[in-house]
Amino acid sequence: MEARSSEYEDAPSQRPRLTVDYVPPCDRGDGNRDGLVDLAELAALIACITGPLGPIDPPRYLDYCGCFDADADGDIDIADFAMFQTVFSDEG
Ligand SMILES: [Ca+2]
Ligand SMILES: [Ca+2]
Ligand SMILES: [Ca+2]
Numbered sequence: 001m002e003a004r005s006s007e008y009e010d011a012p013s014q015r016p017r018l019t020v021d022y023v024p025p026c027d028r029g030d031g032n033r034d035g036l037v038d039l040a041e042l043a044a045l046i047a048c049i050t051g052p053l054g055p056i057d058p059p060r061y062l063d064y065c066g067c068f069d070a071d072a073d074g075d076i077d078i079a080d081f082a083m084f085q086t087v088f089s090d091e092g
Contacts, residue, residue, distance in 0.1 A: 026064070026066075026067035028087050029041055029045075029067065029068060029070070029083075029084050029087045029088070030067075030087075031044050031045075031064045031067040031068070032044075032064075036089060037084070037087045037088050037089055038088070038089055038090055039090060041067075041068075041084075041088070042084075042088065044064055044065075044067075044068070045068045045076065045080075045081065045084055047065075048064070048065035048068050048076045049076045049077070049081070050075045050076050050077060051075070051077055052075060052077040052078065052079075053075070068080055068084060070083035070084065071083070
């Protein structure tokens with residue numbers, strides 16, 4: 001049984017294309033996407049801190065909190081803060 005279709009093999013430019021636009025929640029801690037990870041993000045991160053006993057309490061989990069969950073384990077704790085420090089800059 002032939003699993004592939006040969007319909008487009010002679011006309012590669014006519015092959016169907018799938019374009020996926022992925023917008024990440026933020027760029028390495030840059031919650032407001034201004035290109036800087038500065039005091040604005042530090043304040044936001046502090047508002048999101050849950051401690052290590054997650055999971056995050058949903059009412060406290062603001063839209064942007066996922067931005068600071070660097071290890072993607074559902075909480076914002078010291079491990080996430082440690083990673084935040086590696087990208088933090090107060091030059092903003
Ligand atoms: Ca920022
Ligand atoms: Ca954790
Ligand atoms: Ca985490």
